[in-house]
Amino acid sequence: MKNFNLANPVKIIFGKDTIKDIANEIPAGAKVLVLYGGGSIKKNGVYQQVVNALEAFEWFQFSGIEPNPHYETCMKAVALIKEKKIDFVLAVGGGSVIDAAKFIVAAACFDDGDPWQIISKGMKIERAMPFGAVLTLPATGSEMNNAAVITRAETEDKRAFSSPHTYAKFSVLDPTATFTLPARQIGNGVVDTFVHIAEQYLAYREDDTLLQDNFAEAVLKTLIVDGPKALATPTDYDVRANLMWASTWALNGWLGCGIVQDWATHRIGHEITAFFGLDHAQTLAVILPGVLTVLKEQKARRIQLLGKEVFGLSGTSDSALIDMTIRAVEDFFEEMGVKTHLSDYNLGDEAIEKVCERLKERGWKLGECQNVDYRMAKQILDLRK
Ligand code: NZQ
Numbered sequence: 180m181k182n183f184n185l186a187n188p189v190k191i192i193f194g195k196d197t198i199k200d201i202a203n204e205i206p207a208g209a210k211v212l213v214l215y216g217g218g219s220i221k222k223n224g225v226y227q228q229v230v231n232a233l234e235a236f237e238w239f240q241f242s243g244i245e246p247n248p249h250y251e252t253c254m255k256a257v258a259l260i261k262e263k264k265i266d267f268v269l270a271v272g273g274g275s276v277i278d279a280a281k282f283i284v285a286a287a288c289f290d291d292g293d294p295w296q297i298i299s300k301g302m303k304i305e306r307a308m309p310f311g312a313v314l315t316l317p318a319t320g321s322e323m324n325n326a327a328v329i330t331r332a333e334t335e336d337k338r339a340f341s342s343p344h345t346y347a348k349f350s351v352l353d354p355t356a357t358f359t360l361p362a363r364q365i366g367n368g369v370v371d372t373f374v375h376i377a378e379q380y381l382a383y384r385e386d387d388t389l390l391q392d393n394f395a396e397a398v399l400k401t402l403i404v405d406g407p408k409a410l411a412t413p414t415d416y417d418v419r420a421n422l423m424w425a426s427t428w429a430l431n432g433w434l435g436c437g438i439v440q441d442w443a444t445h446r447i448g449h450e451i452t453a454f455f456g457l458d459h460a461q462t463l464a465v466i467l468p469g470v471l472t473v474l475k476e477q478k479a480r481r482i483q484l485l486g487k488e489v490f491g492l493s494g495t496s497d498s499a500l501i502d503m504t505i506r507a508v509e510d511f512f513e514e515m516g517v518k519t520h521l522s523d524y525n526l527g528d529e530a531i532e533k534v535c536e537r538l539k540e541r542g543w544k545l546g547e548c549q550n551v552d553y554r555m556a557k558q559i560l561d562l563r564k
Pocket residue numbers: 215216217218219220223244245246247248272273274275276278315316317318319320321324326327328356357358359360361364367368371430445459
């Protein structure tokens with residue numbers, strides 16, 4: 180195990196009827212800005228619960244944060260924060276709204292020119308406004324990590340940043356808020372969670388990380404058992420609770436302690452979303468089986484572990500087990516209703532060219548061994564046509 184530091188300050192408030200508790204978490208007298216997306220929270224009662232909880236506060240709202248949130252939209256919220264002299268931001272929604280909140284709270288305090296430089300130049304965030312979250316879509320782990328992914332529509336750039344200043348003060352996780360998710364978003368959430376773990380658990384390592392492996396396997400098994408149940412019985416509370424807690428665990432820092440990580444699938448996937456608008460998880464479902472296939476020698480031990488411990492597989496040979504495991508991953512994504520080939524999304528050679536050209540321009544060498552360059556990305560994507 181490698182050396183590591185761990186400090187996660189996010190207070191999790193989990194369970195039924197907990198949205199009202201935000202009233203105790205937001206500092207008294209704070210002027211609040213509620214951020215949300217396209218209006219799903221108005222249909223499932225979450226908005227009204229937030230309104231009730233904020234009764235004692237002066238508050239404003241900013242809606243219309245799109246999936247894969249845009250820098251351009253975030254900057255409009257920053258202007259409103261300055262105009263209304265807001266003290267506290269409350270993000271109500273999925274990963275996109277929470278990610279937007281992270282950028283907004285940092286941008287509102289950024290006084291070194293255009294805040295896009297936080298992303299484009301990796302400029303350091305010195306301070307940020309406080310914010311809290313009410314999660315409605317379990318997937319990204321954004322509710323308990325300090326990362327965010329923002330898209331600049333003008334240049335079709337989708338890029339991540341993170342900072343110790345962009346952890347939520349609290350996140351409310353009420354599984355009943357997820358009952359209204361459409362099947363597509365249930366599938367997306369489970370696939371995204373699965374791939375967050377894969378980026379950690381399947382990265383090549385020489386050292387022994389038994390504890391992290393056991394943790395990761397527990398979360399993966401939960402997804403495999405309860406993911407399909409959420410599709411079949413959308414209002415099963417325990418299933419939703421297990422999935423919500425699983426997605427938080429997958430990317431709150433704990434599973435990644437002391438291990439080298441991969442993230443090539445995500446980095447390539449972000450380019451596909453930036454250019455062609457696929458859902459985040461759709462890109463991952465396409466790419467991960469390709470990454471595992473092209474890197475099957477490097478990741479051999481890890482893929483076999485996944486096959487044995489998570490899917491309960493055994494093969495007549497090591498290579499048979501590896502192939503069966505990659506197949507099982509792909510089948511699971513399909514079972515969750517997330518398609519796994521580029522052609523399922525009407526993408527082909529032209530799209531592959533465009534993505535690989537950008538990876539070439541950027542000179543990226545991705546993955547735990549930094550060997551996934553644009554040429555290898557092409558091999559990966561060619562397998563996924
Ligand atoms: O906008 P509304 O109307 O709210 O509808 C949303 C949106 O259309 C809908 N939705 C959310 N909760 C719902 C609901 N519909 C019905 N009932 C509910 N309870 O779902 C749609 C998708 O929402 P979005 O927030 O975009 O999805 P997700 O949570 O998957 O977030 C995706 C974004 O997070 C980034 C992705 O790249 C993408 O931009 N990621 C963030 C990460 C992080 N911060 O650590 C890591 C991830 O790997 C990921 O990259």
